[in-house]
Amino acid sequence: MRLHRLEITAFGPFAGTQVVDFDALAGAGLFLVHGQTGAGKTSVLDAVCFALYGQVPGPRGAARGLHSDHAPPGLGPEVVLETTVRGRRLRITRSPEWERPKKRGSGTTRENARVVVQEYEHGGWTGRTTRIDEAAHLIEHLLGMTVHQFWQVAMLPQGEFAAFLRSGADKRREVLERLFATEVFAQVERWLAERRRQTGRAAEELRAEAESTADRIAELTGARRPEPAKASRPRLAEPADEPADIEVLGPWATELAGQLAAVHDETAAVLAGAEAALAAARTAADRAKALADMRRRYADALRRRDALAGHAAERSELAGRLETAARADRVVPLVRAAADRAGRADRAARRAAGRRAAVAGLVPAQAPEDVLAKAERLRRDEAAALAGRRAEEVRLRAATAELAALAAERDGLAAERAELSAALETLPGRVAELRTGLESARLGAAGLGGAEGAVADAARRLDAAVRRDRVTGLLAAAEDEHRAAVDAAQEARDRQQELRRARLDGMAAELARGLVAGEPCRVCGGTDHPAPAAPSGPAVTAADERRATAAYEQAQASREQAASRVQGHRAELDGLLENAGETPVEALAAAHAAAETAREELAEAAAGAERWAAELARAEAELTAARDRHDTVAGALTAAVTRSDELAAETDRLRAGLAEARGEDPSLEARIRRLERAADDLAEAAAAQRDAETAAGELAAARATAEEAAAEAGFGTAAEAAAAAPPEAERAALRDRIRALDTEEAAVRAVLDDPELAAAAAGPDPEPGVYAARAGAAEAAHTTARSAVDRARRRVDRLAELRGVLDRRIAAWRPAAHRHAVAAGLAAVAGGDPAVNRERMRLSAYVLAARLEQVVAAANERLGRMSSGRYVLRHTVDRTATEKGRRHGTGGLGLIVVDGWTGRERDPATLSGGESFISSLALALGLADVVTAEAGGAEIGTLFVDEGFGTLDEDALDEVMDVLDGLRDGGRAVGVVSHVAELRARIPAHLRVAKTRTGSTVTVAAP
Template structure:
């Protein structure tokens, strides 16, 4: 990173706007930032840091007021920094938070922190961001370091490193943690501790799962828990519990599967014994059940045989009822075959009656159209005659529709005539007036265009008059300023000459009085600094006051300031004289009053020309509108005449067609009101005649069908054994009643067959002949066998469930142990690593935490880099030594490994840094600061620092040591790096010609570059 330009306004001690050209200072490689105490030397560094990061170094950042107290009330505090970072030219503009006066009323209003980041791209500044957080991220990424690291690396606050050199290890750790990113190592230590706790919890949880399963195995088997065994007997074997197999006490989780296997083997034998007892009890139960079932079967057969004898006697009493049911079912079956034909006669008789009624109604409706009692042929002929006439009249309907269309069209034409004829008269009147009006507009437009042709000339004349008037006004101002500048230049020349004379006088007076000054220092017996003699017989005495060196230097500074003022005034006079000559060429000697009058005349001429130009534009638009109106009227008149001619011809054609159609329709309508009413009347009469014909035919068919149905019904009744159709209907039975009778008959038959089969069954016959069995005794024997079997089966089932449950728990125990073993291994690894990282494990012989170890390594690198420069600045006498032992009283794990000692080659002893003198402390701490800057830059991967500042501390050095320090600082310029020294030491002003001088005044500080 290289600084180019810094501009500060109302910032810190700077009340106005001060611009610092770092390019001019960097050309010298080494430059001095000098000024009196409190002038604002460090504020320049604050402005650089604030522009980059929005904050100032150290404790000054806690002071919120960065705005200058000397600045005017409304001045906006602002810092502008141009810099190049990694080949990119950037410009940062920042304004800190400040209180500005309200625009209205009294009081103040807070203005927030603002920032603008720009980049120079192809010669133009392009905005990158105006957000504070986004700008901070961009600058941090480009520089590769945060604000604290930048302040330590680029500004080398020497006073802080003197404290760093003498600090305790714990305080030194806090500084190093701010500079180096050790958070990741602290996070690693924390993560390892959390990992140790997490793996421990996991291993404990899995061990608890294993022990829980083992407890359940012990509960299932009745054995003592493996971690709480029973007291062993005299042989050393644990006593079993309640007749259960014995179990060995085990505390080792890995041995629990073997313990469970031994329990499972013991319970397998117990299960086999229980299964054998259950098999014997099952055989006894089977024999008792078979004897009981046989006895029950014999008793049941004896009962069934006795029941069959009783039912056979009961069936003999119901023979008469069976015969009656059979006769009734036979008559109902014959009636079912003839009943449909008998019922059909009634249906046909009803149809015949309805047909005769419809015939009478239809003939009554057409009685007025025909002679009395017409035959079917007369009805048919009358219908056909009306249908033929309707067909003829249907053809006349199209003529009626056409007549209505002709009437409508003639009405539309009449309406159109009422619109077109007045329009024809209006268009004729317009055609008589418009041509003359268009010609008048065209003549007026020509005159207006001629008048507007002078508009460009009037505009040019106005611009020339305005330019000459502006030049004349500036000419009068410059004449006044030139007179003032010439007077000021004469005064500056006189003041510079007077200052030069005063410097020469003071230097001559000091030379003249130097002998008296030396004589004042002579003492008897002491050698003279000029001749070395110890005797002083005639010392020079001077009555005049000898000026001091400081007074001569002040006079020289006043002379230099007067010379600079003279050059400035000379430059100002030349600039004003050149501007005055150029203005004379433009305005001449004409007065401003005359030029103002010319400008007013030019404005009036331009206004008149603009008015005529506007009038020409208006007339051109009006002419164009009138021409379009004339053309439109002509087209409309032609179209109107054409449409009138076409409509009159069409009306004549429609009138002739209308007369013809009316004559034809009157003839077709006859005596009816309309053609449509005639068609409706004839259609109704034809329909009535057709209905009468159909009704007469339907009545004849119904009478024939009734006679045929009566003949079929009589024949069917006689064929089924009935004398009349009425007997058929009397013998009918509903299907439900017939079904009930058939079911009763079937039950009689089925029961008779069942009884017959039972009485013929040999088993039942044999059982009836056998003795009656003893069922109560057999029930008692079966109950005893069943109770014995239930007890044996329950014992066997319990043993089987226990073995199955034990097998399941063993599988779960094996799985739980396999899950616990890797978790226990992971916990052991995590425990050891966490102990090493925290320094608590015995394997960590130095008992140092991981962050402390990393910081110790970084400090070792810093010491190595610092010793390269310390050896040169101390003439090879001093060397920094990094120690890893804790200081007395340091008990913190993070404080170890951060000790510093100073090796003195002259004495061969290591010294505490607090024993160094002021100058020795300065060169040692400066070496440490430079070494730390190198290590931090390399560690963060940051941009190369092209502009470096070293802040204060040179006043403690002797001349020889100062030479060594300056040689080291000169070496920092390798690779084009610029080094700025912030100091008020007078000797450095003579050694370093390139200077940034900060001057403190009552109204605020100012900055000036001297190269």
């Protein structure tokens, strides 16, 4: 991927449109991005990342919106990037979500994020997509890396890699997991752990089911269940390696089944004998009981025959009464019909007399039926004619109510019109007055924006001046310390070299002190020592030399730290001078106070303008509403007057017509009801007269028929025949008594005529109680034996059923236990369980450790050059002292630094600032190589190194610049983001970012 051109509008600190020509900067291969603190150097990199991925990594992208605070409210943020990826020239135009002012009214509205991706082909730009998701898929596919990977690979943020270098394994793991696709291995760990839990639960549930079945067998048989040995924690081994488990339950259940079968056979033999004895006892008892019953029945029949002889006369008298009642039954219905007709004739006569009295004032007293009917028709015809005028009465009530409502409405409308007319006389003057005041206030508040900018600029310069004076003192003190440290380091160096030379001069005497007579010399091998050398002065030992070397290294480290402090204060002072210059603090404080006073005055004017505008808007709205309402009220009042006149004429006409129709009655409805009641009374009187005449004729005919029927039945009168007919209940009792006597006589005769009963009565007493007692005893013995057999059979059957269940559950448990053993062993290895994983590393940590080894190998290729061969990074799986107390599975990501000068291993935290910078830069470059290769992404043609060069001395800076020069191989362009002033002279191509009160700007300076 190579960047060509970047255009930034209203994005981050850039208020207007700024253009970065990367092609011009890439001509030199190496270019510098510099500027004041906070000017927006890193924001240029953010714009590149946002154009590609639509987001800014880290806290800068989440802390606030990307729309520039310096840009006009209506200017939307936009980034346009031209780049070549895998040989394809793309132009990406992207805007973030932002709030723009509404086109109508006040307030803001949200503008959604958008993107346009174009490709240059055939001499012009061709659109590829305008969808955000499609653009993201296209860019990630071409680059082959996510936004976090791109930020680490193409932008090389040194602050993050310095923290990565010094942090523990957990922090390194977080960074590496973002860059490398290790989620699948973490998912494997989680899947294996979950599989271990699932198989464990399944095996334990099946074990519990088998043991539950064994408990039921023990409860059934009364035997004690053997306790199976619990399996140890599953290992990567076959189930045969585990202790004996629930397999013992099957043989135990088989043994119990044999015992229950023997018990069942014994009880079955006892039951067979009890059944034979019971059958014999029951036969003898039944025979004795039957003979005693026959003797009892014969004696009872003799007693009943003697009692029936005294009831012969009673039966004859009952039969005569039933015959007389049968003759009277033919006359009784006719007598009852005549009595019913008499009642109906009496009721009809009384009703006819009452109805005649009700219409006495309407027709003559003895008027016939046709006169009554004619009077009814006349009154019904008049009532029907009056009913047709009911609608006039309803309309009169509605018109009267509407007329009253219109009167109230007219009064209200007249009062409202008077109020509106008064308001229309005063509101126009009020509006004109408010408009004049608003114009005056706006003129006074026009300069508020400039005043606020002046206050912010004055405050910034004042803070910079205060800090400038303080840093000036710190710089002077640091320079003094640095000069002292240089002198001390030089003295220590001279002392070390002097002792080394003295020791070398006295080395012969030192070797001579170790010679022993008869033993070979370590130099020449001879056993004779005729003239051993003697020291010419004070002896210098190896310990003296080591102490001098340590003192020199300590003095050199102090010198480097002092130089780092001087460079830091000097760089900070340069930036402060760019902001505050040489102006005294007092003068800047006075300027800040004056700007603050001017801003407060203009703020008061601006607040007044807002109040004037709000009052003017309310007054104008009130005036418009008053005019519209006045016109509406005037029209409504005119319509109400016209409608009142129409309704008044209509009510007068309806009242006159209704008064004529009701006559002397209080209302039309009362007259109609009076006529309808009179017609109903006349109709009822005519009907009652007809009914009375008909009932009298029917009564005379019924009485004659009843007398004729009584004479034919042998009675003197109909009344005599009615008295001879008893009630039906009495007749039923007579018939039941006769039938009972006949039935009893037949039953007694049948018993006395039976020869078997007669023979039984003549024989001896059979004594049935004795035989019944013997049968009861046999029945009890049989029941006891049957119960014992049933219990034994049920226990045998139930045990067979439970044995089948137990065998099935044990068979189901075996494969489940094996699966759990395998799953538990694999989960322990993948989870870093020290019992099976001697490295105590999780699977995901192991994969990340392999990636870290690749990163370290790539980093050492450059670290050796930048440190002049002194330092080498080494990856280790050993946990540090702080990590050893943690749970297993967290190691494998350790880093140590090997010092080639001393041969010792060092913790990265002990490196100096410059050493940490070159180490973290080497890590960053190594990680970029590994991530690019791992992701299969495009070659990075434009690379940025962000900050950290201020910690390097001159020699280290030369080495680092050589490495950066080497990055340009293959036409790669490298951008260095730094404050260090010395780099401006070393790197001729510059991208300068300058900040102003109205926003930042960029300037490209290429050789």
